[in-house]
Amino acid sequence: MMTLWLFSPILGASSPNVVLIYIDDLGYGDLGSYGCRDIPTPHLDRLAKEGVRCTASYITNPPCCPSRCSMLMGQYGQKFGKYGMSRGLSIPEDRPTLAQFLGGQGYVTGHIGKWDIGSRAQGPLQTGFSKAARTPPKKQYTKRELLRLSPSLRRKLEEKDGKSKYYCIDEGGKTMWLTDYDGDAMVDFVQQHKDERFFLYWSPEAVHSFNTEVPERLMNRVKSKGSRRYLAGAIASVDDQIGKLLNALESRGLREKTLIIFSSDNGANSGEGGSSAPYSGGKGKGTQKEGWVRVPTIFSMPGWLPEGGVHKGLIANLDFYSTIAGLVGKAAPPHCDGVNLLPFLRGEKKGSAHEFLFWLNNEPGDAVRRHLVAVRWKQWRLYRKYQKDPWQLFDLTTDPREEKDVSGKHPEVVRQLAERHRGWVKTLAPLREVSKEKSPAQRVTTGHGWEVSQKERDSSGR
Numbered sequence: 001m002m003t004l005w006l007f008s009p010i011l012g013a014s015s016p017n018v019v020l021i022y023i024d025d026l027g028y029g030d031l032g033s034y035g036c037r038d039i040p041t042p043h044l045d046r047l048a049k050e051g052v053r054c055t056a057s058y059i060t061n062p063p064c065c066p067s068r069c070s071m072l073m074g075q076y077g078q079k080f081g082k083y084g085m086s087r088g089l090s091i092p093e094d095r096p097t098l099a100q101f102l103g104g105q106g107y108v109t110g111h112i113g114k115w116d117i118g119s120r121a122q123g124p125l126q127t128g129f130s131k132a133a134r135t136p137p138k139k140q141y142t143k144r145e146l147l148r149l150s151p152s153l154r155r156k157l158e159e160k161d162g163k164s165k166y167y168c169i170d171e172g173g174k175t176m177w178l179t180d181y182d183g184d185a186m187v188d189f190v191q192q193h194k195d196e197r198f199f200l201y202w203s204p205e206a207v208h209s210f211n212t213e214v215p216e217r218l219m220n221r222v223k224s225k226g227s228r229r230y231l232a233g234a235i236a237s238v239d240d241q242i243g244k245l246l247n248a249l250e251s252r253g254l255r256e257k258t259l260i261i262f263s264s265d266n267g268a269n270s271g272e273g274g275s276s277a278p279y280s281g282g283k284g285k286g287t288q289k290e291g292w293v294r295v296p297t298i299f300s301m302p303g304w305l306p307e308g309g310v311h312k313g314l315i316a317n318l319d320f321y322s323t324i325a326g327l328v329g330k331a332a333p334p335h336c337d338g339v340n341l342l343p344f345l346r347g348e349k350k351g352s353a354h355e356f357l358f359w360l361n362n363e364p365g366d367a368v369r370r371h372l373v374a375v376r377w378k379q380w381r382l383y384r385k386y387q388k389d390p391w392q393l394f395d396l397t398t399d400p401r402e403e404k405d406v407s408g409k410h411p412e413v414v415r416q417l418a419e420r421h422r423g424w425v426k427t428l429a430p431l432r433e434v435s436k437e438k439s440p441a442q443r444v445t446t447g448h449g450w451e452v453s454q455k456e457r458d459s460s461g462r
């Protein structure tokens with residue numbers, strides 16, 4: 001019966017829910033299901049066992065801000081003039097965001113956590129979300145508390161006038177770990193909307209630096225050594241929230257009606273001890289290598305997607321939009337560059353959703369270390385830092401750490417991929433600059449509970 005439901009048009013009318021979880025700086029090698037051995041993540045391991053793990057999942061527009069913009073638009077950022085960080089650059093208003101698209105399908109859409117999308121005027125409630133979790137007030141360290149901390153953490157906190165990054169104050173006035181607070185908000189959202197079709201987007205501050213506030217109770221659970229213990233503790237806390245979410249869905253009979261997508265906005269932060277294994281590179285000094293753009297990604301919907309599956313084809317975060325559109329039985333809007341991954345994840349279609357993926361991150365104002373021009377095709381990675389540089393070619397199957405440039409051995413592969421890149425560049429919009437006009441920031445207010453959009457208030461009295 002499940003199979004019939006899956007392959008029939010009823011899918012569109014059956015109101016599947018979607019929860020999209022987008023971790024900040026989680027590396028390819030930092031999850032148990034991707035080979036990590038020192039951080040226990042039982043709930044994420046279970047999610048992988050109850051779903052499909054993608055081994056070639058990419059962020060075409062790293063880091064945080066462009067990654068999130070292209071994900072929410074389902075489109076290469078360069079198609080709307082975003083070629084790098086360009087924080088504050090608006091996202092297009094002439095094509096629907098993923099949240100607007102799902103709102104149009106009758107979904108209640110919620111956001112929790114970090115935003116970092118679009119212009120100051122484009123908060124979650126201005127870009128299609130029906131509601132957004134208010135930002136809880138941060139813990140304020142007293143002078144006496146600061147004195148008890150390690151000198152390096154004290155310095156970091158003093159730079160922020162003693163304001164915590166990862167501890168907040170809950171509604172009852174108690175100090176609480178922010179990631180735990182977010183997890184409770186996810187459960188609250190599921191409870192409030194269990195009888196509706198919903199889309200929930202959780203983008204935690206975790207596991208972005210600095211993680212040195214991580215408490216011993218989390219670090220005691222990991223086997224990691226040295227400074228990686230902090231990051232590992234932060235990842236263990238993310239895992240706790242996945243446990244809360246799975247429990248919230250299961251106890252309400254929603255687990256098989258909910259697609260969970262779990263991914264990261266860019267690759268590992270090696271400065272925090274993050275791992276890109278078996279690849280090299282990552283945030284900071286490693287942005288020229290695979291580890292900066294390749295991330296763990298899991299799709300789980302028991303009964304509707306294979307369990308314990310592995311998908312090796314090329315995918316990107318801009319596919320989430322098209323995949324979710326496919327799930328609700330609709331074609332993605334024409335602007336989308338992504339592919340509906342469902343037939344690939346179910347094994348009905350073989351091979352790669354994308355034959356090629358492209359990078360052109362050369363916004364003049366962005367950090368020089370992040371400039372990146374690249375193409376992925378089959379086992380190959382064609383790469384150069386600047387347009388003027390000669391191409392380098394790496395075979396990721398035999399050389400995952402990109403230590404041997406084989407461009408001289410395979411000139412035809414270089415020529416053909418370079419030609420593909422030139423063709424792709426012709427489809428892009430010109431570089432846009434961040435407007436200097438200072439419109440009022442439409443941020444979610446500090447407090448507790450949910451901020452609800454005007455449209456949502458008018459339409460439903462929720």
Ligand SMILES: [Ca+2]
Binds near residue numbers: 025063265
């Ligand atoms: Ca990030």
